[in-house]
Amino acid sequence: MDTLRFYFVTWNVATKSPGQDLNSLLDFPSQFNRNKPLPDFYVIGLQEVKSAPQNMVMDSLFTDPWTSTFNKILCRQGFIIAKTIRLQGILLIVYTQLKHVTHLRDIEAQYTKTGFGGLWGNKGAVSVRFNIYGCSVCLVNCHLTAHEHLHHHRVTDYNTIVNTHTYHVSETTHILYHDYVFFIGDLNCRLHHPPEESPSAEEIVAALQEVEKDKYAALLKYDQLYGSQELDEAFVELTEPEIRFPPTYKFIIGTDDYDLKRKPSWTDRILYKVVPNNYENITLRADCISYNDLPHYTVSDHKPVVALYTIKVMANYTEKTVEFAPVVRIWYIGDADFRTHCTLSPDVEINPNDWIGIYDADFHNLDDYIAYEYLAKVSLAHDSPESGHPRTITLSFPVGSGVRTPGFYRFIYFSQPNNEVRSVLGISDPFEVCSKEDALVSIDPCEQPSTSSEKPSSATTDLFTDFTGLDVAKLSRHFSNDLSID
Numbered sequence: 001m002d003t004l005r006f007y008f009v010t011w012n013v014a015t016k017s018p019g020q021d022l023n024s025l026l027d028f029p030s031q032f033n034r035n036k037p038l039p040d041f042y043v044i045g046l047q048e049v050k051s052a053p054q055n056m057v058m059d060s061l062f063t064d065p066w067t068s069t070f071n072k073i074l075c076r077q078g079f080i081i082a083k084t085i086r087l088q089g090i091l092l093i094v095y096t097q098l099k100h101v102t103h104l105r106d107i108e109a110q111y112t113k114t115g116f117g118g119l120w121g122n123k124g125a126v127s128v129r130f131n132i133y134g135c136s137v138c139l140v141n142c143h144l145t146a147h148e149h150l151h152h153h154r155v156t157d158y159n160t161i162v163n164t165h166t167y168h169v170s171e172t173t174h175i176l177y178h179d180y181v182f183f184i185g186d187l188n189c190r191l192h193h194p195p196e197e198s199p200s201a202e203e204i205v206a207a208l209q210e211v212e213k214d215k216y217a218a219l220l221k222y223d224q225l226y227g228s229q230e231l232d233e234a235f236v237e238l239t240e241p242e243i244r245f246p247p248t249y250k251f252i253i254g255t256d257d258y259d260l261k262r263k264p265s266w267t268d269r270i271l272y273k274v275v276p277n278n279y280e281n282i283t284l285r286a287d288c289i290s291y292n293d294l295p296h297y298t299v300s301d302h303k304p305v306v307a308l309y310t311i312k313v314m315a316n317y318t319e320k321t322v323e324f325a326p327v328v329r330i331w332y333i334g335d336a337d338f339r340t341h342c343t344l345s346p347d348v349e350i351n352p353n354d355w356i357g358i359y360d361a362d363f364h365n366l367d368d369y370i371a372y373e374y375l376a377k378v379s380l381a382h383d384s385p386e387s388g389h390p391r392t393i394t395l396s397f398p399v400g401s402g403v404r405t406p407g408f409y410r411f412i413y414f415s416q417p418n419n420e421v422r423s424v425l426g427i428s429d430p431f432e433v434c435s436k437e438d439a440l441v442s443i444d445p446c447e448q449p450s451t452s453s454e455k456p457s458s459a460t461t462d463l464f465t466d467f468t469g470l471d472v473a474k475l476s477r478h479f480s481n482d483l484s485i486d
Contacts, residue, residue: 011304045141105131133313142185214244322426361408361430371402
């Protein structure tokens with residue numbers, strides 16, 4: 001078995017923009033612990049992201065401020081967005097290290113509205129599901145309605161979200177069909193004391209100040225989520241690590257002081273479920289390494305909650321892979337018949353909806369393709385290998401019609417049996433694209449040295465001994481991709 005590290009963040013940001021450094025939110029290595037290993041995946045769930053109509057329009061055109069800030073931290077370290085989904089103010093972003101991209105299978109995203117009777121997305125949940133190294137993972141970010149506003153509909157609203165995203169429902173039981181489920185969000189669980197002994201907000205704050213060594217059991221026995229689990233009302237099959245941090249709601253924004261208009265409560269939670277024996281001779285497990293709040297963040301009336309888990313996945317698991325041959329020649333913009341090769345493992349079947357995307361070499365999001373072509377529209381030259389053996393195909397398509405800017409790019413092969421589900425089967429090494437005008441200063445690795453008696457047209461000769469007729473501006477632009485000046 002192999003081990004993957006998942007780092008979770010849940011935070012109700014109260015419609016605010018990032019106003020504090022987010023490196024510590026992500027437990028990012030600092031100058032004091034530079035060698036600390038990074039997680040394999042970051043799962044960031046935000047609630048109450050500003051979603052006024054003008055914000056939604058701007059966020060559809062440009063990256064929202066929160067995602068942009070996370071990108072600046074994570075993408076510089078080789079993480080990319082595997083999937084993101086937003087429902088008005090609810091945002092879920094899944095980052096992965098690049099090395100795991102070609103092991104992502106059956107990526108699917110869905111959402112469920114529960115606000116205003118299911119008509120609006122201010123409450124509800126978004127989920128991302130995928131397989132990684134043969135194990136299925138479901139990630140759910142939720143923003144539920146407060147219990148005191150649900151009344152007798154509380155169980156229905158909870159089960160609507162839980163059942164839709166993680167369970168197959170029968171008349172008598174809930175059957176979990178994913179290997180791992182992580183359920184995060186602002187669940188709006190409050191402290192529900194019996195009427196005859198219900199303390200005030202001031203009394204709860206006073207009790208919190210008397211807590212010894214993060215032992216909150218005396219208060220948590222009145223937590224509504226725990227109560228729902230004990231009564232088999234909701235979240236029955238989900239587990240939560242021991243809470244050793246104070247209530248995360250509600251604070252006066254900009255301070256660490258509780259707003260006494262509301263009773264302090266643990267509204268922000270991270271739950272999980274693992275089905276250990278889904279496979280023969282393999283035992284899956286999820287281990288919680290840490291589960292904390294981050295009290296120094298004050299931009300919201302909620303404190304963020306974070307957790308680090310390790311999960312077990314199958315070792316040396318391979319399935320349906322596509323390996324691109326290195327692109328050894330420079331591709332010129334406008335080429336009408338650019339060819340490349342890729343090798344398909346025996347179990348790969350080309351579906352009509354399979355496609356190849358063209359990406360920047362340093363792309364940050366699987367959704368940020370520059371151009372694409374369906375395999376059904378690409379001219380395929382097939383070899384005829386023996387059955388059950390890998391086969392190599394030649395892809396011939398007018399990629400120059402999609403890329404307009406010189407630079408470095410990659411191919412990514414997607415298997416997409418339908419519009420909702422996709423898998424990443426292969427990714428190429430970076431290759432270069434330049435314009436015809438830049439060809440004078442480009443080097444074709446496949447070009448054979450000249451054997452004539454004329455002066456050779458080598459890179460050394462062209463670039464450093466004979467600049468006749470060259471446009472210096474284009475020359476500098478061509479090399480700007482390779483040079484960095486400190």
